[in-house]
Structures are given as C-alpha cells and as structure tokens.
Amino acid sequence: MKNLWLFLVRYNAFFLFILFFVFSIVLVVRNNNYQRASFFNSSNAVVGSYFKKINSWKAYLALADDNQKLLEENALLRKQLQGFLAIDTNSQIQLIDSIEIDRYDFTVATVINNSIHQKSNYITLDKGSSHGVHANMGVITSNGIVGIVENVSKNFSTVRSLLHPDIRISVSLDSVSDAFGSLVWGNNIDSRYAMVRDIPNHVKAYVGQPIFTSGYSTLFPKGIKVGHVIEPEVVSGESFKEIRILLTTDFSKLHHVYIVKDKLAEEKVSLEALNKDNE
C-alpha cells in the first residue's frame, strides 16, 4: 500500500496529466456529437459583450467600405423599383401571389465576431432570442450567403459560417435551370472559394456562370446569388461532378448581415415530416 502511494506521488505529474487531459477530450467529443448550446461559447454574455466592445472600435475602420456597399445596394434596389414602375398595368392583368410577397422577413444584425482562419469557422451576431432569432435560420449579406444560426442566447447568436466542414446548402446552377447540387466549403483553406457537389454529369457548366440558392430548404429564399463558377469540372469520370466557385460574399469584411425568417418554414417542415413517417 505504501509502495503504491509512493508510486503515485513520484509520478503525480503523469497521473494528473491523464486526469485533466481525459476531461478535456470528453468535452471535445461531447461537443462534437451534440453541438448543444454550451456555456463555453461566444453567445455567452461575458464573451459576447467583450466582442461587442471590440467591434464598436473596429466598426470605424470599415465605415468607408460599408457606405460604399450600402450605396451599391440602394442603387440596385432603386433599379428594381424602376422596373416595377415601368410595367404598364393596363396592358395585362397582373396576378401576384400574395403568399410569396411577404413570406420572408429580414432582421438586420451586426457581426461582432468573425473568424476565417479556423477549420470550423463561427460568426457571432448582436441579435438574439429577444429579437426573434432562433436556431436554423439562414444568414445572408447584401451580396451573398453567410451561414446558418446555430446557438441563440438572449442578446447574441452564433452562426455556423459557410466556412465550416459540416455545412451543406442547396444551390442551383442557374436561376431557371433545374440542375441543383449542394454547396460545401470543401478545400478548408481559402475563405474565397467553395465547391458545389453532386451536380449530374450531363449538366454543362461554364466559367463565369452564376450560382444561386435553390430555395428548396427553408433557410434561404430562392435566387440569391452565391458565386461564380471558376473551374467547371474538378472531378470527372464519375456520375456526379464537382464545381469550384468563387464566393460573392467576402468573409474577411463581413459587417452588416440579414437574418432570414421564413414565415412558412414551420408549415413546410411539418408537411415534409409526414413523408418520412409514411416511409
């Protein structure tokens, strides 16, 4: 007994190491499996408010860029508005689907923490459950998509960025054609590029072709531009091919984003859940 005790004391550093290391690994594995809202993440109040403070200083550096972006967006909206005004309503009877008109709500949020250099990147926003945000909502910016809300606290929410190995978003190759695939980050190194997988081989893609969201999920409205094709065929010889695209979202300069709220999401999800029951 005494010898055992001496042994433990002699090598206490090793045993303590095993103890603490196993504890950490358990934390890692548990977090990976369940992705549950845990205390130790950046939607917690202390960490969130620290990032908010830092961000309030950093915002000044990005003012010029932001103004430019807002101006461009204004110009685009004005152009679309002009298009509507020009329609001669006398010439034909207009049928407008009133459900589609205000199906989506957009909440403006500010990015208060962002990462692009990790293997799994997350973004923290300054809107939380008290602003009507909840998990599994899409996040977009004025010129592309950003990610999906993962955890929500009262005033903050964390977003799983597109630059995350476990994210898949349904996209279509053209706003009209029905060829669709899933968008993944893929190469895990560069924040500017992503891959579109599971495109059938017979579909021809060309360099510069725009990629849009398909609208099949409840996360993003149909027809948001995601990026442009730069390498039409990365894998060939199989029945599906991969396409490398250049993202329109500049993840290194994210500042203002919109959280998409789909009012029909619940209805669609519960209807689709019926199908699974019948299988």
Place this chain on the structure above:
Amino acid sequence: MNNNLISNIIRFLILIFIQVGLFKNMGYYSLATPFPYILFILLLPIGLSNFMLFVIALLTGLTVDAFYDSVGVHAAACVALAWFRIFFHRITLDIDAQESLNTPSWGNMGFKWFGTYVVLSTLAHHIVLFFVEVFSFKNFLNTLSSIVLSSVFTIVLIFIIGIVTYRRKSRLAS
C-alpha cells in the same frame, strides 16, 4: 509572493485579450495561426505545485476555447503543455531552482535556456492542439504543415514579446 500573483493575473488578462482581439484575426489562410497566449503558462512561477499548474492550464485553455467556440481543444493542448513544462523543468533545473517561486523569464534564465524552453513547449502545445482539433490522422501532411508553420509564427511572436518586456535579473541557470 503577492507581487508575483498580481503580475501573473495581469499577464493572463493582457495575453488573453491580445489573443482573442488581435491574434485571432491574424493568419496565413488556415495554415498558420499564432497562439502566443501560451506564454502565460510558460511564465508561471517555477515552484508552483503540479496540481495548481494543471488547474490553471485547464482554466486558461477553457477561457481561450470560449472565445474560439472550440470547447476542450485548447484545454487539452494547455494541459499537455503543463505536463511538458513539468518534465522540462525536472530535467533542466537543479533542486534549488525547482523549489523557488521565480518566473522562468528570458531575463532570469538566459537566452539559451529560455529559447529551448519556448521552442519545445510551443511544438508540444501545437502538436496536441492541431491533432485534437482535426481529431483524426487523415490529411496528416496538411496537419503537420499547420503545426510547423503555426509554431514558427507563435515562437516569433513570443520572442518579440520577450524582447519588448526584457529585464535582466539574477541568473538561475545558464
């Protein structure tokens, strides 16, 4: 002793703030990311008991994890670093030095000892960090290059911090 405690707390706060406010946004794609916050664990008093050292290392790791949204990854790496630190001190310092509560800084220990200490400790920390983060031996070369490049980045930053805060005191080891 009291003085030592306060300076360690201040060092902790400053290093963590710089890490999550500045160094988190630096990097060469995702290949090289610097983690100079480990300097805090390296500079804890030499005579600290093993248990205390592990507890402090774990808490430091969890704090950084909170900002990186990576529960447990940095904690595991910091615990491994603490173990390496105990091992390194045991084989390089004599008994008197091991008992004292001095800070194992550049000024106290001399460049040769401090340099070896920083380089080896950083490698130990980064190897555990990146392998726990990836959690597999797939893309082994990719992980390995991340480890080497990030270590170089971290070591350079730690030496820069060392130069800025250099104060020569009595030599404990040469």
